[in-house]
Amino acid sequence: MQLRNIAIIAHVDHGKTTLVDQLLRQSGAFRDNQRVAERVMDSNDLEKERGITILAKATSVVWKDTRINIVDTPGHADFGGEVERILNMVDGAIVLVDAAEGPMPQTKFVVAKALKIGLKPIVAINKVDKPDARTTEVINEVFDLFAALDATDEQLDFPILYGSGKQGWMGTSPEADQSAGMAPLFDLVLKHVAQPTVEPGPFRMLATILEANPYLGRVLTGRISSGTLKPNMAIKALSRDGTVIEQGRVSKVLAFRGIERQPVEEAEAGDIVAIAGLTQGTVADTFAALEVTEPLQAQPIDPPTVSMTF
Numbered sequence: 001m002q003l004r005n006i007a008i009i010a011h012v013d014h015g016k017t018t019l020v021d022q023l024l025r026q027s028g029a030f031r032d033n034q035r036v037a038e039r040v041m042d043s044n045d046l047e048k049e050r051g052i053t054i055l056a057k058a059t060s061v062v063w064k065d066t067r068i069n070i071v072d073t074p075g076h077a078d079f080g081g082e083v084e085r086i087l088n089m090v091d092g093a094i095v096l097v098d099a100a101e102g103p104m105p106q107t108k109f110v111v112a113k114a115l116k117i118g119l120k121p122i123v124a125i126n127k128v129d130k131p132d133a134r135t136t137e138v139i140n141e142v143f144d145l146f147a148a149l150d151a152t153d154e155q156l157d158f159p160i161l162y163g164s165g166k167q168g169w170m171g172t173s174p175e176a177d178q179s180a181g182m183a184p185l186f187d188l189v190l191k192h193v194a195q196p197t198v199e200p201g202p203f204r205m206l207a208t209i210l211e212a213n214p215y216l217g218r219v220l221t222g223r224i225s226s227g228t229l230k231p232n233m234a235i236k237a238l239s240r241d242g243t244v245i246e247q248g249r250v251s252k253v254l255a256f257r258g259i260e261r262q263p264v265e266e267a268e269a270g271d272i273v274a275i276a277g278l279t280q281g282t283v284a285d286t287f288a289a290l291e292v293t294e295p296l297q298a299q300p301i302d303p304p305t306v307s308m309t310f
């Protein structure tokens, strides 16, 4: 299956939750999830149920046979380089801006990092239905922001969508055909964002987000850069200088499906997954097949932040 990995960048209240909810609904993800939930309930396997219904900070939708992983970027002040690490997993970003408020501190903070690592964002002006929307001015403010942050010509040439997450549509102008729903946004993501780069070779993944999960133990999320990963595989964690931190067996591979994470039997290079089973590997370590000796290049980071999932 084709893949796209994107981040959504937005100031609090600019409508990220509402937008993602619409993306899920319009791609049919909720229907799929409901079926999955029913199967889980049937199995009456409490442990399995708990493993499956963990809330994730990422979402995935399928559009025209392409899986789009959408990762959330924390908008709060970023200790420990978490925003950079997350942005390094994706190939594109949607900068969502309230049509009345314009770019705000959190927008600027994360956009600065996104531009610096070379992402070419899509700008989505949201809430154009508001009576106090000042759409044209806000576009200019976004352009000025990008320019002030030393955006390249290519980054300044950002595609723009306008719409209302609340009304469930995005289009290429504020007067666009609302009945198209979110299709213009999905199509633009497929067109504007690259398929993740995949390297040849055995399984390797840069661990990006660490969480202490009450049921699964230590869980590390990252993008697989090469090879495939399966549950029960023997892997190792390599620190940035190539030291072997530990060897162990993968107990679960979780992929993002709709609003949930689900255990999968196989995950492929390019996908963003969470791995359980190792006990010491951490953020910026490389998780890899046993024959791998060279770690992946990690961004310099401060000590990781541990996040609980509920």
Ligand code: GDP
Binding pocket: 010, 011, 012, 013, 014, 015, 016, 017, 018, 019, 126, 127, 128, 129, 130, 163, 164, 165, 166, 167
């Ligand atoms: P988040 O903090 O970015 O996740 O924002 P939410 O999705 O929670 O939305 C914040 C508020 O804005 C809520 O009251 C939403 O109902 C409202 N909102 C979201 N999208 C729109 C929109 O397109 N138009 C209008 N008028 N309000 C919206």
